[in-house]
Amino acid sequence: MSNSPLEKISTVRLGTDGPRIGVQGFGAMGISEFYGDTDEAAARDTLEATVEAGVTLIDTADIYGLGANEQFLAPFLAAHRDEVTLATKFAIDRRADDPSYRAIENSPAYIKKAVEASLRRLDVDVIDLYYMHRRNPEVPLAESVGAMAELVAEGKVKYLGLSEVTGPELREAYAVHPIAALQSEWSVFSRDVERSGVSAAAELGVTVVPYSPLGRGFLTGSFADAGKELSEGDFRRFQPRFTGDNAVANAALLEPLHKIAAAHGATTAQIALAWVQQRAQVHGLTVVPIPGTRKRSRLLENTGATRITLSAEELALLEPIAGQVAGDRYPDMSATSTVREQ
């Protein structure tokens, strides 16, 4: 909307030669799966608010809702294709007829089929940023990135990304074809990517896209014990850090966030988002965090974080938190790069 009254957020370049994108992006995953029921009209209104606020990197994946998330985005993309940078992902194979089935697929043949299915569901001619969602170490990275590079040559994809890989893996991939973005979990609670991913990204000019920057909502204080407070199918009920004794211990770690939020007249969500932006500066990086929400008011609250600057004292208060978090990020960490880094 050209005559929007909203103040647009500032922009940064994606990778070394990509488009300029809003300094905060949008994660669409929760609209279709993992975080309880969705009011679809409110979610559509939230999508409209992204472009109004200058949030242009829209993030989905083929597995979110088994394709439903990509399909949900299609009408929004039809109306706003030129205003957004569209990112989706392949590699996690799940099946509607077998809920327990999950495989990490990185073969060229799988990638070629996956991109066609995503293009069809999104109803677009080209995907701006195509990520490998997870690495399967049994498939040579050069083979997978080589297949992804062919998609660029064929005009199906513009830029390449990798999710949850190590710094050495990012370098290996970059040697095959430039990589525009590294997407990994990064928040006050989750800093595994700082082991090697961010230094490689800084050196190569790769934009880091922190996912779950609000700790899947835990850092906002909107729930404390997932097991007791969230609905039956909510994924967070199965995440070790959000249930039982771990959740109680981890909720206590939020105290400095509350204190800093009060001092800024801000919310803890905004402080968590401001932290990722400033932590990236320490590493000499460009970051575009992609918080997810299905509510317009929260989207605007989150973009407000781009205007908050934390002092050195405040950053020091937040520094020790991640090292004290009880419980893993996932029930099964075997598909994340950090397991292979230990």
Ligand SMILES: NC(=O)c1ccc[n+]([C@@H]2O[C@H](COP(=O)([O-])OP(=O)(O)OC[C@H]3O[C@@H](n4cnc5c(N)ncnc54)[C@H](OP(=O)(O)O)[C@@H]3O)[C@@H](O)[C@H]2O)c1
């Ligand atoms: N590459 C990967 O492996 C990977 C993994 C996970 C996620 N992702 C991507 O990253 C995106 C973001 O991550 P995420 O959705 O897992 O976690 P997140 O952004 O850290 O948190 C999302 C949760 O926080 C709530 N929320 C958002 N803003 C809020 C606010 N201001 N106040 C209170 N609550 C707020 C949302 O609820 P409402 O929706 O009800 O507002 C939702 O439950 C996803 O959408 C997805 O695109 C990628």
